[in-house]
Amino acid sequence: MDFATAIAQTCAGLEQHPEKGAATFRADHTLTGLTEVDAEIRTHRVTIDEPPSLGGADAGPNPVELVLAGLGGCQAIALRVWAAKLDIAFDHVRVRVEGDLDVRGFFGVDESVRPGFSAIRVRAEISGPEPHDRYDELYKAVEAHCPVQDIVTNGVPVTSELTVTDA
Amino acid sequence: MDFATAIAQTCAGLEQHPEKGAATFRADHTLTGLTEVDAEIRTHRVTIDEPPSLGGADAGPNPVELVLAGLGGCQAIALRVWAAKLDIAFDHVRVRVEGDLDVRGFFGVDESVRPGFSAIRVRAEISGPEPHDRYDELYKAVEAHCPVQDIVTNGVPVTSELTVTDA
Numbered sequence: 001m002d003f004a005t006a007i008a009q010t011c012a013g014l015e016q017h018p019e020k021g022a023a024t025f026r027a028d029h030t031l032t033g034l035t036e037v038d039a040e041i042r043t044h045r046v047t048i049d050e051p052p053s054l055g056g057a058d059a060g061p062n063p064v065e066l067v068l069a070g071l072g073g074c075q076a077i078a079l080r081v082w083a084a085k086l087d088i089a090f091d092h093v094r095v096r097v098e099g100d101l102d103v104r105g106f107f108g109v110d111e112s113v114r115p116g117f118s119a120i121r122v123r124a125e126i127s128g129p130e131p132h133d134r135y136d137e138l139y140k141a142v143e144a145h146c147p148v149q150d151i152v153t154n155g156v157p158v159t160s161e162l163t164v165t166d167a
Numbered sequence: 168m169d170f171a172t173a174i175a176q177t178c179a180g181l182e183q184h185p186e187k188g189a190a191t192f193r194a195d196h197t198l199t200g201l202t203e204v205d206a207e208i209r210t211h212r213v214t215i216d217e218p219p220s221l222g223g224a225d226a227g228p229n230p231v232e233l234v235l236a237g238l239g240g241c242q243a244i245a246l247r248v249w250a251a252k253l254d255i256a257f258d259h260v261r262v263r264v265e266g267d268l269d270v271r272g273f274f275g276v277d278e279s280v281r282p283g284f285s286a287i288r289v290r291a292e293i294s295g296p297e298p299h300d301r302y303d304e305l306y307k308a309v310e311a312h313c314p315v316q317d318i319v320t321n322g323v324p325v326t327s328e329l330t331v332t333d334a
Contacts, residue, residue, distance in 0.1 A: 116317030
């Protein structure tokens with residue numbers, strides 16, 4: 001079965017059984033070094049760390065870089081899925097993401113500075129045989145349906161709690 | 168130099184030269200497979216993919232899982248940094264993160280369903296020799312200064328643009 005048919009079947013299935021759309025994703029983290037973190041995501045592992053300029057040993061990307069990677073990866077995958085849905089052919093996709101952040105917020109040096117990004121810029125590039133306006137149509141659909149773009153743009157209710165354990 | 172001294176020096180430097188707090192982080196992405204994406208983050212690479220249930224080959228965590236990993240990693244590192252700032256000793260840290268998402272939003276099956284997470288839950292665990300109220304004090308500081316928690320909770324202005332290229 002080709003990808004477009006698989007996506008069409010998935011969508012038809014979700015229309016018939018809307019409750020099957022509900023999913024819960026998880027990641028579990030252990031602080032294994034000074035600032036090194038081992039993230040377990042199903043069968044996958046990602047090492048997270050800070051660069052030396054932020055006190056770490058640079059064993060992996062840092063947390064805010066992972067958010068940018070999530071956003072760029074999400075747009076790239078959404079381009080694939082929505083190109084299949086809209087029957088738009090393409091050859092190559094690249095997505096470059098940048099985020100500006102003032103580390104004074106994280107370190108509490110200035111409490112008026114937000115800890116997170118103040119701005120994120122995404123530049124997607126696509127090549128292929130279709131007229132440009134079809135790619136513009138595709139990218140509008142991607143921007144409207146990309147989960148990470150929604151999360152990062154609109155925010156999510158986060159509940160957090162700390163447990164003090166014995167071990 | 169121990170970690171607490173290094174963090175104190177970083178903070179003192181940022182107080183004297185606030186302009187040195189400004190940083191730009193980047194990630195570049197290439198769609199290399201059906202839904203497989205190669206993310207380049209400085210010298211690091213992360214493979215992103217979707218599980219078979221979402222049309223992929225599961226070569227890596229998916230984009231929304233990376234956001235959860237960013238959040239858990241960020242809290243773990245913030246616990247380390249703020250424990251040093253507040254002179255709080257601890258032995259072990261774990262952070263478990265879950266996010267609920269209805270995939271009908273991504274697939275455009277129901278345009279009233281948001282594509283991103285509807286809720287995120289974080290459960291951090293810490294062990295160590297201090298009285299519990301010191302860990303509560305520590306976690307309050309972490310929640311207030313964790314960059315990814317700020318990003319995911321409050322959102323960020325995102326600008327995005329598509330370029331149609333020849334190659």
